[in-house]
Amino acid sequence: METIVRRDIRKLKLEELKAFFVDQGEKPFRAHQVHEWLWQKSAKDFDQMSNLSLETRLMLKQHFVINHIQVDHMQQSADGTIKNAVKLHDGLIVESVLIPTEKRITACVSSQVGCSLDCKFCATARLKRMRNLNADEIYDQVVAIQQQAELFFNRPLTNVVFMGMGEPLLNYTNVLEAIEKITSQKGLNMASKRITVSTVGIAKMIQKMADDEVKFNLAVSLHAALNETRSSIMPINDTNPLEELGEALEYWYQKRRRKVTYEYVVWKGINDSPEQANALLKFCLRVPSKVNLIEYNPIDAGLFQQASDSAIAMYQHLLESNGIVTRIRKSRGKDIDAACGQLANKFI
Ligand code: SAH
Secondary structure (H helix, E strand, C coil): CCCCEEHHHHHHCCHHHHHHHHHHHCCHHHHHHHHHHHHHHHCCCHHHHCCHHHHHHHHHHHEEEEECEEEEEEEEEECCEEEEEECCCCCCEEEEEEEEECEEEEEECEEECCCCCCCCCCCHHCCCCEEECHHHHHHHHHHHHHHHHHHCCCCCCCEEECCCCHHHHHHHHHHHHHHHHHHHHCCCCCCCCHHHEECCCHHHHHHHHHHHHCCCEEEEEECCCCCHHHHHHCCCHHHHCHHHHHHHHHHCCCCCCEEEEEEECCCCCCCHHHHHHHHHHHCCCCEEEEEEEEECCCCCCCCEEEEEEEHHHHHHHHHHHHHHHEECCCCCCCHCCCCCCCEEEEEC
């Protein structure tokens, strides 16, 4: 007997799905129906596809699987933030976070299982990179959070940030495909300007994003604007130094005309001196940019410590007096380890 290896149906483009139906002697419009079930209605099972005949559903089941994610575990913080442990079809777990504020509901999603980049202050770095997420696994995290936004807050999802586990630009193709679905009328129909991809700043990928004319926002986790300091906390800086990053960002701005956001944590004894702040200012003046000074979320006993309020005020004053919009970002979801850099599947 011939055994069919069942494929993940959401890896097929609409055109491929059409070709499949034609191949099976069915009408190509069935592909549109299935596509709608998969991407607009987030069907988890072929039996939900009620406008297909039982025979068609059976035929689909023989050829395909739907590898939908499962929210395995949910925790809510005192500040309303919700952290999801998301189980993938192969049993691996990633985390995603819903962050409510007065005006927004933001989904913070993961792009990889673990991370390969070894930033010294980040809990995810301690999990080695196991694999990239597929586009549908990224998309499903957004859909799950959109449903939670409606269910728990009675408000729509307004923003998506790629600030969960992993480095999105090392899983570029799948991230792009997920964003296409998030922004598509045949998906979540969300505006690109509400999506932000956050990266350690891989220069050649930033150039590629500029060439691809992507429409979402770019955030760069800078954390230091002197090579020696940055290399000591972010090893990627050894092979991808600030000069190259700066050039890539200039190229991005020339092509895209969109401000870059820098994420920056100020740590005691590491980057809390005026010299470091001046280096950041100089870097910021290369391309139109704004700075988020992020509160540090401790991940161990004391190697990194949040700088004093006066050091942060020194940064803010220097940047703002030179025309750089600077926001101080307080952590959300700290009590459930849902804050930036704390995602590490600790309780699983
Ligand atoms: N790899 C991407 C996506 C991760 S985003 C990137 O680096 O941008 C997570 C954000 O949280 C990054 O800005 C990261 O530098 C920051 N971060 C990591 N660990 C942190 C910690 N312990 N406290 C505060 N921010 C942290």
